[in-house]
Every structure is written in structure tokens, then in C-alpha cells.
Amino acid sequence: MVDHLLALDPRGRGITSFFVEGGATRAAKALARAKRVVLTTGFCVGPGLPETDGPPGTAVLGRALRSLGATVTYITDAASLPPLQAALAALDEPKEIQIFPARGEAALSARRFLDEYAPTHMVSIERPGRTRTGDYLSMRGESVAEWNAPLDALFLEAPRRVVTVGVGDGGNEIGMGAVRARLLRAAPRLAKAATVVSATHLVVAGTSNWGAYGIVAELSRLVRRQLLHSAEDERRMVQACVDAGAVDGVTRKPEATVDAMPLAAHASMVELLRLIADMHPHGGKSR
Amino acid sequence: MVDHLLALDPRGRGITSFFVEGGATRAAKALARAKRVVLTTGFCVGPGLPETDGPPGTAVLGRALRSLGATVTYITDAASLPPLQAALAALDEPKEIQIFPARGEAALSARRFLDEYAPTHMVSIERPGRTRTGDYLSMRGESVAEWNAPLDALFLEAPRRVVTVGVGDGGNEIGMGAVRARLLRAAPRLAKAATVVSATHLVVAGTSNWGAYGIVAELSRLVRRQLLHSAEDERRMVQACVDAGAVDGVTRKPEATVDAMPLAAHASMVELLRLIADMHPHGGKSR
Numbered sequence: 001m002v003d004h005l006l007a008l009d010p011r012g013r014g015i016t017s018f019f020v021e022g023g024a025t026r027a028a029k030a031l032a033r034a035k036r037v038v039l040t041t042g043f044c045v046g047p048g049l050p051e052t053d054g055p056p057g058t059a060v061l062g063r064a065l066r067s068l069g070a071t072v073t074y075i076t077d078a079a080s081l082p083p084l085q086a087a088l089a090a091l092d093e094p095k096e097i098q099i100f101p102a103r104g105e106a107a108l109s110a111r112r113f114l115d116e117y118a119p120t121h122m123v124s125i126e127r128p129g130r131t132r133t134g135d136y137l138s139m140r141g142e143s144v145a146e147w148n149a150p151l152d153a154l155f156l157e158a159p160r161r162v163v164t165v166g167v168g169d170g171g172n173e174i175g176m177g178a179v180r181a182r183l184l185r186a187a188p189r190l191a192k193a194a195t196v197v198s199a200t201h202l203v204v205a206g207t208s209n210w211g212a213y214g215i216v217a218e219l220s221r222l223v224r225r226q227l228l229h230s231a232e233d234e235r236r237m238v239q240a241c242v243d244a245g246a247v248d249g250v251t252r253k254p255e256a257t258v259d260a261m262p263l264a265a266h267a268s269m270v271e272l273l274r275l276i277a278d279m280h281p282h283g284g285k286s287r
Numbered sequence: 288m289v290d291h292l293l294a295l296d297p298r299g300r301g302i303t304s305f306f307v308e309g310g311a312t313r314a315a316k317a318l319a320r321a322k323r324v325v326l327t328t329g330f331c332v333g334p335g336l337p338e339t340d341g342p343p344g345t346a347v348l349g350r351a352l353r354s355l356g357a358t359v360t361y362i363t364d365a366a367s368l369p370p371l372q373a374a375l376a377a378l379d380e381p382k383e384i385q386i387f388p389a390r391g392e393a394a395l396s397a398r399r400f401l402d403e404y405a406p407t408h409m410v411s412i413e414r415p416g417r418t419r420t421g422d423y424l425s426m427r428g429e430s431v432a433e434w435n436a437p438l439d440a441l442f443l444e445a446p447r448r449v450v451t452v453g454v455g456d457g458g459n460e461i462g463m464g465a466v467r468a469r470l471l472r473a474a475p476r477l478a479k480a481a482t483v484v485s486a487t488h489l490v491v492a493g494t495s496n497w498g499a500y501g502i503v504a505e506l507s508r509l510v511r512r513q514l515l516h517s518a519e520d521e522r523r524m525v526q527a528c529v530d531a532g533a534v535d536g537v538t539r540k541p542e543a544t545v546d547a548m549p550l551a552a553h554a555s556m557v558e559l560l561r562l563i564a565d566m567h568p569h570g571g572k573s574r
Contacts, residue, residue, distance in 0.1 A: 004291045010562040231551070264518070265562050268555030275297040275552050 001025065001221065001276055002214040005269060006205040010261060011250075015204055017186040018171060018179040023203040024211065027165045028218030030201055031121060034163075036071045037062075038119040040100075040154065042080025043126050043173075043249065044147035045138060050080040051249030052258045054126030056237040057167065057212025059087035061123065064216045064227040066093070073117050075100055076127075077149035086244035090237040091229060102149040110153035114162075122158060124174035125167040126208035127151060129195030137193040139170045152197045166199030167211035169259070175199035207259045209266065213273050220277035228274050231267035238263060288312065288508070288563055289501040292556060293492040297548060298537075302491055304473040305458060305466040310490040311498065314452045315505030317488055318408055321450075323358045324349075325406040327387075327441065329367025330413050330460075330536065331434035332425060337367040338536030339545045341413030343524040344454065344499025346374035348410065351503045351514040353380070360404050362387055363414075364436035373531035377524040378516065389436040397440035401449075409445060411461035412454040413495035414438060416482030424480040426457045439484045453486030454498035456546070462486035494546045496553065500560050507564035515561050518554035525550060 002024050009015050031037065039062050041054035058074065066072045075098040076084055088095040101109050128136040128144060129152045136145040152174050155164055166175010171183045171190045177198030184191045205211030213228060220227045229237070239256045247253055250260040258266055289311050296302050318324065326349050328341035345361065353359045362385040363371055375382040388396050415423040415431060416439045423432040439461045442451055453462010458470045458477045464485030471478045492498030500515060507514040516524070526543045534540055537547040545553055 004295050008291050008559065008563075010559070010566055012566060231555075261562065264558050268518075268558035271551050271555035272295065272297070272559070275548065276295075279297055279299055 002217050002273060005272055005276070006203070006210055006214045008206045010206060010265070011259065014187060015169065015206060018182045019204045020179065020202050023201060024214035025218050027201040027203050027215045028222060030163050031065060031165065031215065032068065032219060032222050034065060034070045034121040036073070036117065036119045037065050037121045037123060038073045038075060038117055038154070039123045039125070040075050040127050040151055041084060041125045042076040042148070043128055044079045044144060045247065045249050045252055047147055048079055048245070049147070049252065050083050050246050052083070052238055052241045052246045053208050053249050055083040055087040055241055055246070056234065057125045057209035058084060059091050059093060059237065060229050061125070061212045061216055063091055063093050064219055067227060068219070068223065073098060073119070075113065075151070077102055077151060079147060082244035083241035083246040086240035087237045090240040091233060100149045100151045106150035106153035107157055110157040113154065114158055119162055121163045121165070122154060123165040123167070124155065124199070125212050126169070127174045128172060129174040129176060129197035131194065132196050137172055139172060139189065139193055141189070141192055155197050155199065164199040165201045165203065167203045167205065167208050169205055169208045169211070171195070173208065175202045178202040207261065209258060210269055213270060217273040217277040221279065226274065226277055228270060228277050231270045234267050234270045235263050238266065289504050289560060292559055292563070293490070293497055293501045295493045297493060297552070298546065300457070301474060302456065302493060305469045306491045307466065307489050310488060311501035312505050314488040314490050314502045315509055317450050318352060318452065318502065319355065319506060319509050321352060321357045321408040323360070323404065323406045324352050324408045324410060325360045325362060325404055325441070326410045326412070327362050327414050327438055328371060328412045329363040329435070330415055331366045331431060332534065332536050332539055334434055335366055335532070336434070336539065337370050337533050339370070339525055339528045339533045340495050340536050342370040342374040342528055342533070343521065344412045344496035345371060346378050346380060346524065347516050348412070348499045348503055350378055350380050351506055354514060355506070355510065360385060360406070362400065362438070364389055364438060366434060369531035370528040370533040373527035374524045377527040378520060387436045387438045393437035393440035394444055397444040400441065401445055406449055408450045408452070409441060410452040410454070411442065411486070412499050413456070414461045415459060416461040416463060416484035418481065419483050424459055426459060426476065426480055428476065428479055442484050442486065451486040452488045452490065454490045454492065454495050456492055456495045456498070458482070460495065462489045465489040494548065496545060497556055500557060504560040504564040508566065513561065513564055515557060515564050518557045521554050521557045522550050525553065
């Protein structure tokens with residue numbers, strides 16, 4: 001139902017070539033009865049430069065799952081902590097966040113975390129996933145390994161019984177390993193940065209925040225309750241991320257935009273997703 | 288490019304079954320170099336009750352074509368005159384509108400009008416088209432023939448060289464004859480009201496105004512100039528229609544909504560279409 005909106009590609013990046021129909025619907029169904037959910041996000045495009053895409057989507061999805069009764073745990077690295085805290089604060093959500101170590105044995109850190117929190121579900125929203133060679137690349141093809149902790153180890157080390165959801169918009173994010181073959185056949189730019197890290201359910205969207213909002217819209221329809229934030233919340237969240245040091249991931253400027261799209265576009269996306277979230281399953285036009 | 292947005296079906300009316308991929312793009316290409324365009328709109332859902340869907344889309348498309356150098360003529364019937372005037376006035380557009388007679392020989396009136404204005408192109412946006420039996424039906428299956436002049440005669444009498452565009456959202460509007468076979472196979476509700484009046488290019492959308500805006504978004508991309516109105520214009524236009532006596536076509540209440548969707552939804556649709564209209568043909572994300 002939300003696919004039409006998620007598949008919007010206003011920047012012409014060609015997401016059609018790796019879009020997954022029904023991804024948000026399946027992710028929502030999987031998450032609707034989740035007990036313990038771990039959510040991660042955070043993409044640094046330069047030293048100490050986390051981007052505005054990811055934290056808002058994570059905060060909105062985390063809030064929705066919490067309101068459905070799940071125990072929600074956030075984890076990111078030190079560099080991406082401020083915008084995630086800011087997004088959660090903008091929604092008046094608890095902002096306790098675990099920090100994944102930037103150094104040391106990532107697989108070991110991951111297993112310790114998984115043992116301690118025993119998640120039934122894990123969600124990644126716009127978080128770098130490693131390439132076949134173990135590097136982490138931006139869509140410009142530059143290595144961002146130095147600025148992003150190897151948090152994808154959580155998704156590689158998780159027991160198979162854990163249901164995982166990945167949300168991305170470029171091909172280099174955790175979860176996108178699920179469409180790796182399509183990415184390799186697509187543009188060379190996409191093939192080079194493509195990750196090997198997969199997820200049970202993959203949600204592709206024009207911008208990753210939209211993918212997370214799409215899951216929440218589908219959750220809303222499932223439980224017949226509006227779980228999405230307001231357009232005004234959206235504006236406040238993105239601004240709060242920038243105030244906390246985040247930059248636009250495309251322009252790399254400290255401005256309240258996401259992927260070079262103005263706040264009005266994101267507020268509008270939220271508004272239309274809310275309309276779908278409110279939709280009565282058997283509604284109809286009677287004119 | 289705009290299909291994703293036009294195909295949005297927040298009321299679950301099943302437009303997928305008769306949606307036309309690429310319709311707005313083809314209509315825009317056909318209209319980009321139009322010399323003399325006749326535009327019509329107006330759907331009365333009861334006596335003296337024109338609806339809010341149609342006039343805003345017509346005013347926005349008419350303004351765009353005028354700014355591209357076309358000679359634009361509007362025609363509707365007396366009942367639908369006030370909202371179309373109001374929508375044009377809200378955009379500071381000239382509001383001279385021809386009136387099609389409600390009584391008399393429709394085919395004759397149509398031929399006289401066609402002789403006088405000699406249009407190269409004709410566009411209908413949310414205007415009733417006759418059924419196989421010559422009646423005009425609402426989506427509720429009620430006859431609306433008494434309240435809407437047989438203006439579709441223009442599209443039946445026009446010489447074949449005239450390029451016609453129809454915009455609709457239900458199946459009972461001028462132009463929808465082009466997908467009549469699909470409508471007959473779809474829900475019985477759609478089959479009953481389906482019109483026989485076709486058009487060269489058909490644009491289907493969740494709401495007809497959106498279809499017209501979609502054409503203008505594609506025109507904008509063709510000429511690399513933003514021809515769409517602003518979200519604020521959208522709010523003012525719909526309110527102006529209601530102030531002029533229009534009602535919501537679904538709720539039939541005199542409120543500033545269109546097809547039971549709030550102004551925020553329509554403003555958001557305009558905002559996202561503007562984003563696509565602004566899109567650089569070779570844009571790309573470089574994160």
C-alpha cells in the first residue's frame with residue numbers, strides 16, 4: 001500500500017532497479033508482535049559528520065514499537081549518537097542508547113551485545129554495511145570505514161532465529177545484501193558500494209527515513225491506530241538532528257534537509273503516509 | 288515519473304485496475320506545443336452542488352498552458368461556473384469562461400462552439416461522460432444528468448485532428464471510455480457508471496486534481512521551468528471553491544476538502560509533485 005510513496009525517486013537515483021515490492025508490509029507484519037527489538041542507525045559521511053537520514057526514521061519506528069508493547073533498545077556508535085538522541089528527544093522518547101565500540105573485535109562485541117539483550121528482532125535504518133572486501137563505501141565510492149563502527153557485525157553474528165529488517169536507499173546499507181545480485185547488475189556506482197550484509201526483510205525507499213515511516217504506516221493499518229508522527233514533528237526532528245551536529249548526507253552541509261530535499265518534501269511525505277495509515281481497509285469513494 | 292504519486296489510492300477505490308502508466312507524460316508532451324486549448328471541468332453531485340475536485344486542476348493546467356503561449360478557453364455549465372471562476376481568481380488568472388447550454392441540441396451546440404474556437408487540443412478534468420445508455424451516473428450509481436449539461440458532446444463531435452486529454456478518478460468521467468473494457472471487468476460499481484466517451488490521452492489519478500497537477504509537473508520537466516502552483520495556492524484555491532458554493536464530492540459537505548481528503552493531503556501532493564517537476568534529468572545521489 002505504501003510502496004507508491006516509498007518508491008518515489010525525486011533525485012533520479014534509479015531505485016526502481018532494486019526496489020522491493022511489499023517490503024514495508026512484510027516488515028510491519030514481522031514487527032507487529034515483536035518482544036525485544038534492537039534498532040540501529042547512523043551514517044557518517046565524514047569525520048564527525050553523521051547525516052540527517054536515519055535517526056528520525058529510527059526514532060519514529062522505535063516509538064511505534066514501544067507503544068505496541070515491545071522492549072526497544074537503540075544502539076549506534078559515538079559519532080552518530082547526538083542526532084539519534086536529538087531525534088528521540090524531539091519525540092519526547094527515552095533517549096538511552098547503547099554505544100558499539102569503534103575499535104576491538106567487532107564480532108566479539110556483537111556476540112556480547114546479542115547475549116545481553118537477546119533481541120527477537122533487529123532493525124537497521126541507513127547504517128553502513130560492509131562490501132565484499134570488508135570496506136564500507138559511500139555512494140561516492142569513498143571509504144567511510146574510519147568514521148563508522150563495524151556495527152553490521154550485529155547482523156552477521158545474530159542467531160538465525162532473530163528476525164532482521166534492513167532499510168536503505170542506496171545499496172551500501174545493512175540489509176541491502178538481500179538485493180545484491182540486482183545491485184551488481186545495476187549502475188557501476190551501485191555495484192561498487194553494494195554491501196554483503198543481508199536482512200530477513202528489506203525495505204527500499206527514496207530516502208531511508210521514508211522507508212521507516214512506511215513500516216510505521218503499515219503497522220498503523222494493522223493495529224488500526226495512527227502510529228506515525230506529525231508533519232510538524234518531522235520538521236522538529238530534522239532540525240534537532242542538525243542542531244546536534246548532523247549534516248545533509250548529499251550536500252554535506254549542516255542544514256535542515258535530508259538527501260538534498262527540503263523539509264517541506266519530508267513533511268509532505270509524512271502527511272501522505274498518515275493518510276494511508278488512517279485508511280479504512282474497506283473504504284471506498286461513493287461519488 | 289509522476290505515476291507513483293498519481294496512482295496513490297488512499298481511499299482504496301481500486302484505481303490500479305484502470306490506471307494508465309505514462310498517461311500524464313504523454314498528455315504533457317501533446318500539450319507542450321498546443322496552440323488553442325479548450326479546457327472543461329465541473330461535476331455536480333446534486334442540484335447546484337458542484338464538487339471541489341476539478342476546478343483547481345483545470346485552473347492550474349490552464350495557467351501553465353497560457354504561460355507556455357497557448358490560447359486557453361474554459362467552458363463549463365452554469366452550475367459549475369462559480370468554483371471554476373473562484374479557482375482561476377485564486378491564481379490571479381483571467382476568469383472568462385464560456386457556458387455550455389444545459390438544454391437544446393447538445394451536438395449542435397458542440398459543433399458551433401468547435402467551429403468558433405477551433406481548438407487544436409481539448410482537455411477535460413473531472414467532467415461527467417455519458418454511459419452507453421446516454422445517462423450520466425455518479426459513483427453511487429445515481430443519475431446526475433439533471434445537474435450536468437451534456438458537455439461531453441464536445442468530445443464526441445470534435446474532428447479527429449483535435450488532440451483530446453481526459454483526466455478522471457472513477458470511470459464516469461470524459462476520457463475514461465479509453466479504459467472502458469478494464470472498467471467493465473473491474474468492480475460492478477465501476478462497470479455501471481463507466482462512460483463511453485474516450486480521449487486521445489487518458490490520465491487516471493487518485494483524485495482528478497492530482498492528475499492535472501501531474502500533467503503540469505511533466506510539462507515543467509519538459510520546459511525546465513516550475514509551472515506548478517504552491518502548496519499555499521492549493522489551500523487558497525480549494526477554500527475559494529467552497530466559498531463559491533462547491534462541496535466535497537464524497538462527503539457532499541461544504542468543506543475545504545477534496546474527495547474526503549483534508550487540505551494537508553492535497554498541499555502535500557503538490558509539494559511532492561513540485562519536487563519531481565524541479566528534478567534535474569541527470570540528477571543523482573552522491574552520498
